Amino acid sequence: MPRYVLLILPAFNRVYGESAARLTRSELAVFSDRALRAEVSGIEETVIGGLPYVGFDTAEPLSAADVALLSNLSSVYAVFGREGELLRPLPMRPLDRLSSDLITIQKYAGKTNEHFTKLLLNVTVLASGRPLDGRLTVFDPMCGRGTTLNQALMYGYDAFGVDVDGKDFEAYSGFMRTWLRNKRLKHTAETVPVRRERALVGRRLDVTFALSKEAYKAGDVQRVSVVNTDTLRSREVFKPRSFDVIATDAPYGVQHGSKGGRGLSRSPLELLRQAVPVWAELLRPGGALGIAWNTYGGDRDDLAAVLGAAGLDVVAYPDFEHWVDQAIVRDIMVARKP
Numbered sequence: 001m002p003r004y005v006l007l008i009l010p011a012f013n014r015v016y017g018e019s020a021a022r023l024t025r026s027e028l029a030v031f032s033d034r035a036l037r038a039e040v041s042g043i044e045e046t047v048i049g050g051l052p053y054v055g056f057d058t059a060e061p062l063s064a065a066d067v068a069l070l071s072n073l074s075s076v077y078a079v080f081g082r083e084g085e086l087l088r089p090l091p092m093r094p095l096d097r098l099s100s101d102l103i104t105i106q107k108y109a110g111k112t113n114e115h116f117t118k119l120l121l122n123v124t125v126l127a128s129g130r131p132l133d134g135r136l137t138v139f140d141p142m143c144g145r146g147t148t149l150n151q152a153l154m155y156g157y158d159a160f161g162v163d164v165d166g167k168d169f170e171a172y173s174g175f176m177r178t179w180l181r182n183k184r185l186k187h188t189a190e191t192v193p194v195r196r197e198r199a200l201v202g203r204r205l206d207v208t209f210a211l212s213k214e215a216y217k218a219g220d221v222q223r224v225s226v227v228n229t230d231t232l233r234s235r236e237v238f239k240p241r242s243f244d245v246i247a248t249d250a251p252y253g254v255q256h257g258s259k260g261g262r263g264l265s266r267s268p269l270e271l272l273r274q275a276v277p278v279w280a281e282l283l284r285p286g287g288a289l290g291i292a293w294n295t296y297g298g299d300r301d302d303l304a305a306v307l308g309a310a311g312l313d314v315v316a317y318p319d320f321e322h323w324v325d326q327a328i329v330r331d332i333m334v335a336r337k338p
Helices: 014-034 064-070 114-128 147-154 166-182 213-218 231-237 268-282 300-309
Strands: 003-008 040-048 051-058 076-083 086-089 137-140 158-163 187-196 199-209 222-228 243-249 283-294 322-325 328-336
Touching: 003 014, 014 040, 014 051, 014 064, 014 114, 014 322, 064 076, 114 147, 114 243, 114 283, 114 328, 137 147, 147 158, 147 222, 147 243, 158 231, 166 187, 166 199, 166 222, 187 231, 199 231, 231 268, 243 268, 268 283, 268 300, 283 300, 300 328
Parallel strands: 137 158, 137 243, 158 222, 243 283
Antiparallel strands: 003 051, 003 076, 040 051, 076 086, 187 199, 199 222, 283 328, 322 328
């Protein structure tokens, strides 16, 4: 029976690094169940030469397509076939089509760990039944400064977001314009007011870009669009059934609550009770919604009830719970739209 090991990518965040192997084990189980052709068994954490790995067996050798899929695991640095005491490196082919500094260059307080963002996007896409290498539309309804949007762009998806914080909107707009110019990518970028029934709803950043001038002329482009407004108004700025995937990192505490002035409690769970039905309207049938949340603000049953009340089916997934700090224990829940 073939044996393989995944070398865990070093994490700049020590706390997240301590959970990375366990989270990779759970992520691999999702890939095995929903994407890989090979039958995977015996998933376990191991240490080789003092470094963390996740090992597993397969009923038959991994195909090139399966290795390509494993190349996108959120915390995997390398894939090896294990032959006795020797490790044979396998050629990785990740989906990433843009420079990694699109994800890493922004540094600010409260930024979600990039590896975790990729994990959330991966397991949400796989729940939708869409192929990871498809041309998808991704929506983050609380996008902040765009970590989820940028990971979607890395994969070749179109990315859309909403955020109520004007400073975050300006920061992301400035970053994207500068990044595209520095990379010399053919693009257009404009910020326009968004109005509904003559009332100003918010501002909208619209960016279209391509990897080359030839691709741009041929229409092989990607799009990112962000609206500076309250997430409860998402339905006012995007059409129903617009997105294949919704992935978001929910507020971790009262300081992140909605600021829309619509009588909304600043409790994260109360925010989700009011926002999830709005978001669900924006999902295409078969699409998936993935939420990362602080379990101190509501347990799994609470969040499952919110998703079920919005007409979504919670997906049975392995454990992604992990400690962030003394006030935050983060977990992931994914639901699918029938």
